[in-house]
Every structure is written in structure tokens, then in C-alpha cells.
Amino acid sequence: MPQFRIALGGETFSFDSLATVMARATPSRSGDHLAGIAATSDVERVAAQYVLADLPLKTFLAQPLIPYEADEVTRLICDTHDVAAFAPVAHMTVGQFRDWLLLDSTDGAALAALSPGLTPEMVAAVSKLMRNRDLIAVARKVQVISAFRSTLGLSGRIGSRLQPNHPADDLQGIVASTLDGLSYAVGDAVIGVNPATDNIPTAKTLLQVLDDLRQRFDIPTQTCVLTHVTNSLDLIEQGAPVDLVFQSVAGTEAANDGFGVTLAMLQEAQDAALSLQRGTVGQNAMYFETGQGAALSANAHHGVDQQTLEARAYGVARAFDPLLVNTVVGFIGPEYLFDGKEIIRAGLEDHFCGKLLGLPMGCDVCYTNHTQADQDDMDVLMTLLADARAHFLIAVPGADDVMLNYQSLSFHDIAYLRHSLGLRAAPEFETWLGNMGLTGPTGHLAEQGAQKLLEGAR
Amino acid sequence: MTTDPWARLRWATPARIGLGRSGAGQPTDRMLKFQWDHARARDAVHTSLAVDQLAAKLAPHPVIVAASGAGDRATYLRRPDLGRVLGAWPADVAPGDYDLAFVIADGLSATAVQAHAAAVFHACAARMPGLSLAPVTIATQARVAIGDDIATRLGARLVVVLIGERPGLTVSDSLGAYLTFAPRLGRRDSERNCVSNIHGQGGLSIVAAADRIAWLAHQALRLGLTGTGLKENSPALLDG
Numbered sequence: 001m002p003q004f005r006i007a008l009g010g011e012t013f014s015f016d017s018l019a020t021v022m023a024r025a026t027p028s029r030s031g032d033h034l035a036g037i038a039a040t041s042d043v044e045r046v047a048a049q050y051v052l053a054d055l056p057l058k059t060f061l062a063q064p065l066i067p068y069e070a071d072e073v074t075r076l077i078c079d080t081h082d083v084a085a086f087a088p089v090a091h092m093t094v095g096q097f098r099d100w101l102l103l104d105s106t107d108g109a110a111l112a113a114l115s116p117g118l119t120p121e122m123v124a125a126v127s128k129l130m131r132n133r134d135l136i137a138v139a140r141k142v143q144v145i146s147a148f149r150s151t152l153g154l155s156g157r158i159g160s161r162l163q164p165n166h167p168a169d170d171l172q173g174i175v176a177s178t179l180d181g182l183s184y185a186v187g188d189a190v191i192g193v194n195p196a197t198d199n200i201p202t203a204k205t206l207l208q209v210l211d212d213l214r215q216r217f218d219i220p221t222q223t224c225v226l227t228h229v230t231n232s233l234d235l236i237e238q239g240a241p242v243d244l245v246f247q248s249v250a251g252t253e254a255a256n257d258g259f260g261v262t263l264a265m266l267q268e269a270q271d272a273a274l275s276l277q278r279g280t281v282g283q284n285a286m287y288f289e290t291g292q293g294a295a296l297s298a299n300a301h302h303g304v305d306q307q308t309l310e311a312r313a314y315g316v317a318r319a320f321d322p323l324l325v326n327t328v329v330g331f332i333g334p335e336y337l338f339d340g341k342e343i344i345r346a347g348l349e350d351h352f353c354g355k356l357l358g359l360p361m362g363c364d365v366c367y368t369n370h371t372q373a374d375q376d377d378m379d380v381l382m383t384l385l386a387d388a389r390a391h392f393l394i395a396v397p398g399a400d401d402v403m404l405n406y407q408s409l410s411f412h413d414i415a416y417l418r419h420s421l422g423l424r425a426a427p428e429f430e431t432w433l434g435n436m437g438l439t440g441p442t443g444h445l446a447e448q449g450a451q452k453l454l455e456g457a458r
Numbered sequence: 459m460t461t462d463p464w465a466r467l468r469w470a471t472p473a474r475i476g477l478g479r480s481g482a483g484q485p486t487d488r489m490l491k492f493q494w495d496h497a498r499a500r501d502a503v504h505t506s507l508a509v510d511q512l513a514a515k516l517a518p519h520p521v522i523v524a525a526s527g528a529g530d531r532a533t534y535l536r537r538p539d540l541g542r543v544l545g546a547w548p549a550d551v552a553p554g555d556y557d558l559a560f561v562i563a564d565g566l567s568a569t570a571v572q573a574h575a576a577a578v579f580h581a582c583a584a585r586m587p588g589l590s591l592a593p594v595t596i597a598t599q600a601r602v603a604i605g606d607d608i609a610t611r612l613g614a615r616l617v618v619v620l621i622g623e624r625p626g627l628t629v630s631d632s633l634g635a636y637l638t639f640a641p642r643l644g645r646r647d648s649e650r651n652c653v654s655n656i657h658g659q660g661g662l663s664i665v666a667a668a669d670r671i672a673w674l675a676h677q678a679l680r681l682g683l684t685g686t687g688l689k690e691n692s693p694a695l696l697d698g
Contacts, residue, residue, distance in 0.1 A: 030536045173471030180475040334535045369499040398474025405626040415482035451463045
């Protein structure tokens with residue numbers, strides 16, 4: 001006997017579980033089709049959205065999509081749910097919640113207070129009833145501030161990760177790309193390298209080089225080598241200059257197992273990073289990356305749609321007070337997000353869900369060459385995310401990551417967002433840029449900025 | 459004409475550093491260069507394999523033509539599961555008893571396969587005089603694991619899949635080779651050995667690739683395994 005049904009237009013639609021309602025109500029994307037859980041027609045999708053709109057938010061507390069006993073992420077979500085914070089919306093259905101979120105009177109303070117009372121499943125559910133403009137309108141009301149050596153998330157500002165990857169981890173090559181990025185005023189969120197190998201001595205050398213560069217120019221930012229959490233623990237033990245501990249996380253215990261990570265390991269890593277006390281204006285020491293499709297690609301999705309699982313990954317992230325959370329939205333390939341339309345939608349959903357859960361949510365606006373997308377799609381998504389007040393965006397030289405072989409934003413694009421939309425860098429970094437002569441009095445890039453930096457690097 | 463302040467650093471990385479800017483945008487020539495590179499990568503993904511041309515280049519070795527369960531490129535990109543299994547397989551092929559089967563799969567770059575696969579095959583075959591080779595299978599809309607299905611039907615102890623790799627902006631014709639001992643459905647990636655980046659723009663040369671593939675094939679047949687148990691950097695390989 002189906003649990004959920006609705007009659008519409010002379011037809012009856014039934015759904016056998018809450019997870020099915022969620023999956024069928026999700027805007028179309030290739031990953032849910034690959035998993036065999038997507039709506040089979042447009043009308044079935046809207047029927048599921050009608051069903052979802054009428055469900056009480058409390059349903060998600062009573063019926064976990066993945067069993068409490070079977071999954072430590074579910075246990076984390078249930079055990080840390082703040083009933084008092086949830087009270088203002090406890091009586092609402094998902095549809096009423098959407099209406100409430102869109103009200104002018106529902107301001108940033110109300111959303112911040114509500115955040116601990118929301119579960120990832122509630123946030124994912126309401127996002128499925130929202131159009132792109134709704135996702136932007138609500139997300140931009142939420143202010144999330146995080147800090148280490150720079151303060152991120154302040155009003156009127158957008159941060160940036162400088163990603164100076166090199167296919168062979170060549171140190172001079174990485175420094176060259178870093179200097180290039182700094183000359184475009186990029187890097188206030190983090191200067192973060194994805195190493196080409198998972199080799200610990202290489203990671204240590206990279207950390208040392210980045211830290212030397214930071215200290216030499218006295219840059220108020222943080223550096224990171226994006227290696228496995230167990231490597232970072234090892235590196236901390238060896239006395240390497242670890243600012244941020246990085247880890248990829250997903251929304252189920254089984255998918256995290258595929259990443260070789262548990263909640264206990266993340267706690268240990270956060271404790272170790274904090275023990276170094278390297279932050280100056282704040283102590284948010286964790287950097288997480290996520291992306292829709294991670295659980296399905298690990299065959300660890302429990303029949304739950306990829307967007308809901310992505311929101312559950314944010315449930316993991318928020319337990320560890322991160323400086324940065326980044327959805328690598330188009331990286332995973334067309335079998336999960338097929339084209340520019342699906343990537344743009346997913347980027348806005350991820351940002352909305354992360355923000356509502358109180359996270360410093362950024363995005364790697366990106367795509368691979370076998371995806372039906374191009375730089376025009378990235379232009380649209382970055383502009384929308386900047387308007388939605390994204391915490392930070394990622395940029396690489398000329399939008400071409402020569403190590404990971406995909407396209408992200410160019411350093412130029414961060415300058416575009418700041419020049420055209422009037423957004424600024426983190427305040428400490430902004431002051432440094434001015435002192436270095438990299439930006440002029442208006443905050444725009446200075447004409448001879450690169451030359452000055454290169455002379456200083458000699 | 460101003461001097462390029464990045465000239466001193468440009469050699470250190472293939473990254474697009476020191477592009478200059480027009481306002482906050484990329485200068486026109488740099489922007490067009492990026493569009494050109496992306497267009498080439500896109501075309502490499504979507505170009506169809508010219509099967510007859512490839513078969514002619516493989517002569518005199520006999521060729522079997524097969525297709526995966528993904529009927530077209532759009533399906534192939536959305537459904538990796540269908541690209542791993544056979545859709546069409548000629549009814550008149552009887553299983554034999556072979557040491558080795560070569561499978562040439564279009565993968566994500568038919569351009570790479572068209573450019574390098576036949577030469578790599580011939581170079582490998584010349585290094586395997588003692589081994590019995592099955593007919594070469596050309597498989598379209600195919601992923602690496604389709605080799606398991608094909609080798610099972612041919613009756614081969616080892617399969618080598620030559621496949622087009624996902625194109626990057628700089629290199630869009632890179633070929634990869636995957637070796638799997640005792641191939642059967644459900645083999646994991648950790649049970650394969652890979653020789654990647656076979657191309658002419660600073661990648662592995664055809665001769666070097668054939669040396670490595672032939673060495674791995676002989677070792678796999680001798681030891682009865684591929685994957686993490688078969689280390690590619692063994693002294694035997696370095697000794698030549």
C-alpha cells in the first residue's frame with residue numbers, strides 16, 4: 001500500500017516512501033536517472049512536488065531517509081537537532097516553509113536563529129519547491145561569517161580560493177600560478193593546492209613553500225594542501241605548517257567510508273588543527289569539499305536522490321565549524337549533472353542548502369569537457385552565486401586547471417565580479433592589496449600590479 | 459610593445475599565467491585561444507570513430523566490430539553502466555583459446571583512437587611473438603570494462619583495452635591502455651594495470667607505450683594477475 005498519493009487531473013500518483021517522494025520531486029538531473037529514482041515524466045515530478053508541499057516539516061524528524069541504526073550521518077543529524085530553534089517553523093508544511101522563507105519579514109537574523117533547528121532533509125525538501133530565483137532570494141538573506149587570518153562572509157564582499165595546481169607539483173610552477181592569482185587580487189579565502197600525488201613528503205614541501213610565500217609577503221590569508229585528512233594529521237605531527245585541514249565529505253556513512261573518513265577522524269583532525277592556533281582573527285580551521293553524485297558513484301546512496309544526500313554532507317560539515325565549504329558542482333561529470341542547466345541549478349541548490357544550514361558556502365563553478373557546458377554557463381552561474389552572496393568562489397589561471405583537467409573560473413572572473421557587481425575582497429586582504437599596490441584607490445586592479453609583485457618575488 | 463613580466467616564469471608551468479587583461483576580461487586573442495582549445499576537446503568527445511578506416515589500418519590482423527549497450531553518444535555520456543557491456547556482437551564468432559585479446563574502444567576521444575590505436579597495436583604485437591592473439595575487437599560507445607565482456611566471449615586469458623581518454627584543453631588525443639588478467643564481468647579497477655597519456659605532445663611515445671604494455675602483458679601471464687599486485691616500476695621493466 002503506497003504511503004503517499006495524490007489525485008491530479010484525473011490521474012492518481014502514488015509514491016511508496018518518503019525517499020521516493022523526494023527523488024521524484026527533484027528537478028531533473030542525470031544522476032537520479034542513472035540511479036533509477038527520478039520522476040518518469042514531468043507531470044509525475046510536479047505531482048510529487050504537490051505531495052511534498054503538503055508534508056509537515058516534522059515528517060523528516062519522524063522518518064529518517066536512511067535508518068538511524070545504519071548510518072552515523074543520520075545519527076549526527078538526529079542527535080544534534082535543536083528542538084527549541086526549530087519551534088518557529090515546527091507547525092509548518094514544506095510548502096508553508098517555502099512561503100515563510102520568501103517573506104520580507106523573514107530576515108537574516110531569523111534564518112540564523114533557525115539554522116540549528118533545520119535538518120539537511122528539511123532544507124533539501126524545500127529547495128525542491130523553489131525556483132532558481134527563490135534559491136537566490138533566500139540565500140542572499142543569510143550572513144555566515146568565518147575567519148582564520150582573513151574574515152570571510154561580510155556584507156558586500158566575496159572571497160576567492162586561488163588554486164595554483166601543477167601536473168607534476170613543480171614548486172616554481174605553483175609559485176608562478178600563485179603570483180599570477182595574487183596579481184588579480186585572488187586568494188583571500190585560501191591559497192589551496194590539489195597535489196598531483198598523495199605523497200606525504202611532497203605535501204610537506206608544498207605546505208612549506210606556500211607558507212614561506214605567505215610570510216614573505218605577509219599575506220593575511222591561509223594556505224592549504226588538499227590531501228587526505230589522515231595525511232594532514234601526519235603532517236601536523238611532523239610540524240608542517242598546516243593552516244586548514246581539508247577533506248572531501250559525503251552524505252552517507254558508506255560514501256564517507258569510500259573516502260576513507262569517519263566523523264571521529266574529522267573530530268580528531270579539527271582538534272589537531274586547532275591545537276596549532278595558527279589563526280589570527282578566527283579559528284575556523286576546516287575546509288570541506290562536496291558534490292552531488294559522490295554517494296551514487298560510491299554505490300552508497302540508499303535510494304536517496306543526490307541533492308538530498310548533498311545536503312546531508314553539509315550536515316557533516318557543520319559539526320566541525322569550517323572556514324570554507326565548497327561544492328565542486330560540475331566536476332563529477334555528465335552522468336550526474338548532464339549540462340549547463342543542471343549544473344547551474346545544482347550550484348544554486350547547494351549554495352542555498354549550505355547557507356540555510358549555517359555554512360560558509362562557496363562553489364567551484366566548473367565543468368569537464370565531456371559535459372554539455374561551456375564558459376558561458378559558468379559566467380551565468382558565477383554571476384548568480386555572487387548575487388546570492390556566495391562565501392567564496394574558486395579560480396585558476398585562465399580557467400584551465402592543468403592538473404585536474406577541467407575548467408573552473410579564471411582569475412579574471414573574480415575581478416569581473418568585484419568590478420562589475422561592486423563586491424570587495426576580505427577586509428584584511430583588501431588592506432594588504434592596497435599596501436602592495438595591487439589595487440588602486442577604487443579597489444579595482446592596479447595597472448602595474450603584476451610587475452610589482454614579481455619584482456618582490458625575485 | 460612592453461616586455462612580458464611573466465616570461466621568466468612561463469616555462470615553469472603549462473598553466474595559462476600572465477594572460478594580461480582588458481579591463482577585468484581576458485584579451486581577445488587569449489579568449490579565442492581558450493575557445494579554440496575547448497572546441498577541439500568537445501569535437502574529440504563527439505566525433506564518431508571511423509571504424510572501416512581503423513580496421514584497414516589493423517590489417518592483416520582479423521577484426522571484429524562490436525558496440526556497447528549505449529546506442530548513441532548522448533546515452534553513452536549519461537549511462538556509464540551501458541557503456542561497460544556489449545550491445546551488438548557478431549553471432550558467428552566462436553570462442554577460442556587465446557593468451558591475449560586486444561580491444562580498441564572509442565571511449566571519450568575517438569580522435570585519440572583514430573590517431574594512435576593501430577600504431578600502438580602493431581608495436582605491441584611485434585613485441586609479443588610467442589603469444590596467441592585473438593582477433594582485434596573494435597568497440598564503439600565503449601568504456602574500459604567492456605573488454606571483460608569481450609574477452610570472456612573470445613576465450614582470452616588477458617585483455618588489453620586501448621581507449622580514448624577524456625580530452626583536456628591542451629591535449630585532446632590521449633590514448634590509454636588497460637590490462638586485465640582473467641577478465642570477467644564485475645572486475646574492479648584495482649584489478650587492472652593502466653598505461654596512460656599516450657600522445658604526441660609530451661606524452662608517452664608509441665614505442666615507450668608498447669614497451670610497457672608488452673612488459674605488463676608478459677608479466678601478467680607469467681604471474682597470473684593484474685592490478686595492485688603487479689607493480690609497473692619493477693626493476694625488470696627498468697632494465698628493459
